[in-house]
Amino acid sequence: MTALSPATLSSEEQAQGEALLPSWNEGPAKQSIVEFVRRVTTPGGADFVKAEERVAVFDNDGTLWSEMPAYFQLAFVFDRMRALAPQHPEWKDNPLFNAVLQGDMKTVAAGGLRGLLELATVTHAGMTTDQFSKIVEDWITTAVHPKFNRLYTDLIFQPMLELLAYLRAHGFKTFIVSGGGIEFMRVWAEKVYGVPPEQVVGSSIVTKFEMRDGVPVLTRLPELNFMDDNVGKPVAINSHIGRRPIAAFGNSDGDLQMLQWTTGAAGLRFGLLVHHTDSVREYAYVASPLGTLDKALTEAKTKGWTVVDMKQDWKRIYPFES
Amino acid sequence: MTALSPATLSSEEQAQGEALLPSWNEGPAKQSIVEFVRRVTTPGGADFVKAEERVAVFDNDGTLWSEMPAYFQLAFVFDRMRALAPQHPEWKDNPLFNAVLQGDMKTVAAGGLRGLLELATVTHAGMTTDQFSKIVEDWITTAVHPKFNRLYTDLIFQPMLELLAYLRAHGFKTFIVSGGGIEFMRVWAEKVYGVPPEQVVGSSIVTKFEMRDGVPVLTRLPELNFMDDNVGKPVAINSHIGRRPIAAFGNSDGDLQMLQWTTGAAGLRFGLLVHHTDSVREYAYVASPLGTLDKALTEAKTKGWTVVDMKQDWKRIYPFES
Secondary structure, eight states, X not given: OOOOOOOOOOHHHHHHHHHHOTTBOSSHHHHHHHHHHHHHHSTTSTTOOOGGGOXXXXXXXXXXXXXXXXXXXXXXXXXXXXXXXXXXXXGGGSXXXXXHHHTOHHHHHHTHHHHHHHHHHHHHOSSBHHHHHHHHHHHHTTOBOTTTOSBGGGOBOHHHHHHHHHHHHTXXXXXXXXXXXXXXXXXXXXXXXXXXXXXXXXXXXXXEXXXXXTEEEEEEEEEEEEOOSTTHHHHHHHHHTOSOOSEEEESSGGGHHHHHHHHSSSSOOEEEEEEOBOTTTSOBOSSBXXXXXXXXXXXHHHHTOEEEEHHHHBSOSSTTOO | OOOOOOOOOOHHHHHHHHHHOTTBOSSHHHHHHHHHHHHHHSTTSTXXXXXXXXXXXXXXXXXTBOOOSSOHHHHHHHHHHHHHGGGOGGGGGSHHHXXXXXXXXXXXXXXXXXXXXHHHHHHHOSSBHXXXXXXXXXHHTTOBOTTTOSBGGGOBOHHHHHHHHHHHHTTOEEEEEEEEEHHHHHTTHHHHHSOOGGGXXXXXXXXXXXXXXXXXXXXXXXXXXXXXXXXXXXXXXXXXXXXXOSEEEESSGGGHHHHHHHHSXXXXXXXXXXXXXXXXXXXXXXXXXXXXXXXXXXXXXHHTOEEEEHHHHBSOSSTTOO
């Protein structure tokens, strides 16, 4: 990886950045983005990258939208558990399931990732892919966030929306690479982020093709297929994209390997971490209930990754703020 | 699926088809393609499909390039076995491996799919993804076909290249969905077919992310990850594309479920099978050494899929023919 030199932007470039990234305050974070894009898109320049190789990958939870008080998909899981509970009286005998139904988050958290996966497979399986999409669609257009009392899809980061558009305007193909469920995100990612389904990569359960009364369906089975987090992210990038990205955006140690993989190759590369520092407008934390950021923050210093200080660097957090 | 009505094309449409599909003879196959594309791209028409939903999927072996005397990737496997044999004296004690080294194709064929997978994992694993790409690149630019004495990438079907371009010119996104190795095809699919890596879907072995002396690598393990054939194809389409295609192109029973999945939904859909009927210019067969076509051909009649009679419908088979 070639380190970015201190950026000296022309007034035209500054104006362009200003126009396309209006919710970013002036500062080293914004400057590093504009400088990187300038260098990889300048024909004949030492760092020029052909348009088809301009691949940028974005984590979702905590990077493109908020992730507190817990991943939004968990709220979906819990709502599904409550909706399905009347059909499953036996769930009361399962300590983990019962904890969800009782709102006992301590016990749920104590179950760790394994427990969450168990909850996810129970609530995400046993239906066709079309039926699941419909359930997600119904939920995402009605469920609201406990703190902001708004739809979860309202709690997306305006500066990151602008960044997605800015990169696309410069020939980048933008992908989501998230620990979240691939079929959960695909339902709304195109409308909300402008990222089409084929550019959404995530965790998945096993699906099975079968004919039902002459009609082909894909059935969702209660079995984990792939966990798209940590060391899984470079694997999923290789599987779904087949090109090494030149820019990666994350916010936790679950994104560390994705940033390592993206920036650990020859040529100019860009890594960025969103650091949640704004307790008033959003949340301030280094460790979320399900993840940490310390390893990635430490590595950012030695690798030259950009760290966004949300409070300092973002003029506006959410689209609904005026 | 709405059946296509007998096509009545305007002279303008006929001229356009003529210009963009010059290697297709006039006849029902070509006419069905032009008519389908006209209907899904006519704004305000009953069958109009938005550009972002115009997804077309293509099998590779026998659909986009030849597959006789055996899948071309098998020649790669055999060449790799021979190249690696000096480092593996123990292979002589393995009947299957020894059969490959002795050129005993009967024994190899008797091993069936399980045997081929064993050969594939042995030859495709034990290296990084970058190293594997380099090996494929070296092979695909030098190895030649036994009958035609040409590079395998010369043995692609000119009419299908035109069809790919024709669909793209009408807003379609074209994907390869093949039983072949995803990382084998991605090395050359963009140059040869104009299909970028992220639109190539195939079979895969497991890869693992690790740091080697501070350098991130993906290592290829001798373990099957996913078999993208038969019932696997709709699963892979759902995983990689996340949209249901509206057009599917295949040539064997391994493509049957992909055509069922594509055409078994509401709205105008298109299925096409390439039938190899030209023993002089290519090959004439219903069953290849590794697959059959009879189930799909039978279902084509009831489902209204187009069947291309290669001998009748294709003016030119390969690009190198004048």
